[in-house]
Amino acid sequence: MSALVAGFLLIGYLLAPGVIYRLFFSAYIPARRYQRTRTEEVVFSLLVTMVPFLLSWILLIQTPLGHYPTLTIGSAKTEAYRTVFRSLLPGPELAPSNPIVLRAHLADAYLRSFFEQARFLALLWLFCGIEGWISGLIVSRYGEYNTNQSIHRLLKRFCDDFLLTYVSEWELLFTTRSLPRSQQDFDVEIDALAADILYRGKLVDWFLDQDGKLEGIFLERAARYQQKDLERDRERGAEKPREAYWRMIPGAKLYLVASTIANYNIRYVPPSQPEMTLAELRARFGDEAIITPLPPDSFEDPINSP
Structure with missing residues (x-):
């Protein structure tokens, strides 16, 4: 069960946000395509998830949005998280006097925790998609930035130091994306x-x-x-x-x-x-115009020609 929960958190909070970010970023400009190591993939996902995670936490904790929709499954959110955490760490608290009641209680706690996390992840993934879309939009206008304007210098610096590191150099060389x-x-x-x-x-x-x-x-x-x-x-x-x-x-x-x-x-x-x-x-x-076709061009085979 511990491995299942850890896998859910790893995919939901690290791998999926990075994939969603690249998906929306690629709507404007293809992201760099190469085989990343696991460490590089985790670091990339952490960087693109920090801002969406903070925004999601503020909205769900500090605003009424965190209570919508109202969940009546199982115990309260805090108690459900506590029960799930205890189930992952064997201890005397889980010594079952009635296994059937205990399993039902655990099922309700896991279900409540799952829906609470799903609400948070839905908002997190939404912000990751918006972040990727905005980042792609900024990069797509790279050739329009005028270094005489402070805001344009800031955006160009942001592209050079961060965003363009995730774009293939061939994409910039072999296309006109860097041009006005x-x-x-x-x-x-x-x-x-x-x-x-x-x-x-x-x-x-x-x-x-x-x-x-x-x-x-x-x-x-x-x-x-x-x-x-x-x-x-x-x-x-x-x-x-x-x-x-x-x-x-x-x-x-x-x-x-x-x-x-x-x-x-x-x-x-x-x-x-x-x-x-x-x-x-x-x-x-006009139909009355006389159009004379030109003679065919002489053609030399560049492979067999001397």
């Missing part, structure tokens, strides 16, 4: 040197292992830089713009394994405008 709201729709483009080949493209997804380390990235509109062509043209004395040496890679997405990436450069650029369809062109210029 006017730039939130920008594309994230990457130049990556992998296996001595320079690639570039729009970052659309990435993968982490259980320790939070980068495993790989997915790129759209991926291209490969033709370094050999550049060297050959230099030997011949030919001058071409550097953009001419990029070759598009066939396929919808390119996957780069993180272990092969030596370094990378991240750019945040305005989103490219989608090409207009034939129907959109006719709707804009």
Whole structure:
């Protein structure tokens, strides 16, 4: 019975609040995903539970909310807690003269204590959810904080010293969350040197292992830089713009394994405008407009090309 009660308290007051906090925090920004040790999990849960626990205690002890709803099960709250505590510590007080009466008394005490704790936990979990939601909201506006304003400096410091420690660094690098709201729709483009080949493209997804380390990235509109062509043209004395040496890679997405990436450069650029369809062109210029299709682009296979 002692193990059951201890498990109930551990889950209700430590593990569940941390899970609820991360759940609501992730509504704005994904929390760091990695395998925590038990000590790290307990410390994290303690930190996020302190304020909600204090608020719950004040409301239930110092206000009439602690008596609602009215419970008439078993003995009074204090007596029920005392009975449960005595049942967990063997002593002469529990020497049963009538086992049936004793078990019924214990059942009522445990039931009353359970409902009292359920009332407290319901309020505690509610405040943990609100705390996680507010924390996620604060972090989501990180790029909007102006260091010239004292309140913004305070919020930015709070994010840097506490909240962002529970957010993956890749989430900040590979997204526009750290940018002002006017730039939130920008594309994230990457130049990556992998296996001595320079690639570039729009970052659309990435993968982490259980320790939070980068495993790989997915790129759209991926291209490969033709370094050999550049060297050959230099030997011949030919001058071409550097953009001419990029070759598009066939396929919808390119996957780069993180272990092969030596370094990378991240750019945040305005989103490219989608090409207009034939129907959109006719709707804009009229049915009488003559629209001549362009010849297909010459395509070189960047893998098999010299």
